[in-house]
């Protein structure tokens with residue numbers, strides 16, 4: 001998913017296809033949640049903060065059709081120690097089809113390095129969990 005930073009928010013355009021089908025012709029709720037969670041990952045890049053999803057809440061407002069352009073927007077609404085609160089929307093045209101809120105928790109880069117797969121070099125200059 002291609003993301004763009006606009007005025008402190010992260011925007012993305014996405015069209016879901018048959019691989020993301022739930023009910024016939026409609027997007028699977030898990031795909032909608034994954035897209036919004038991924039977008040919150042983009043907010044972390046904007047903030048240069050390594051963190052992970054601790055809690056994700058999705059409100060499914062309308063069925064999401066496949067093969068239809070969707071617009072997603074996310075931002076960080078508050079920080080509280082290691083906790084980052086996120087909010088985002090997915091829209092089809094003028095209609096908001098899903099809204100998400102999430103709590104991320106800042107971690108050290110070592111959290112990701114534990115997988116054994118190298119992290120991007122840029123992440124090493126970011127502030128980790130110790131940052132206030």
Ligand SMILES: CCCCCCCC/C=C\CCCCCCCC(=O)SCCNC(=O)CCNC(=O)[C@H](O)C(C)(C)COP(=O)(O)OP(=O)(O)OC[C@H]1O[C@@H](n2cnc3c(N)ncnc32)[C@H](O)[C@@H]1OP(=O)(O)O
Pocket residue numbers: 037038040041042044045049050051052053054055081082083103105106107
């Ligand atoms: C991931 C990318 C990051 C870098 C950015 C690059 C972006 C690149 C762009 C795009 C790439 C794609 C990026 C995708 C993005 C999606 C993100 C994911 O999918 S992340 C995978 C799913 N999430 C996990 O795997 C977490 C698993 N959980 C943990 O590792 C731990 O539980 C962790 C770190 C969340 C907390 O563990 P503790 O031991 O470090 O800290 P404790 O003391 O337990 O919690 C700290 C505070 O948070 C609260 N807390 C923790 N979990 C909570 C929960 N589930 N609900 C409510 N509060 C919770 C606690 O009560 C505590 O609060 P008090 O400080 O006491 O006030």
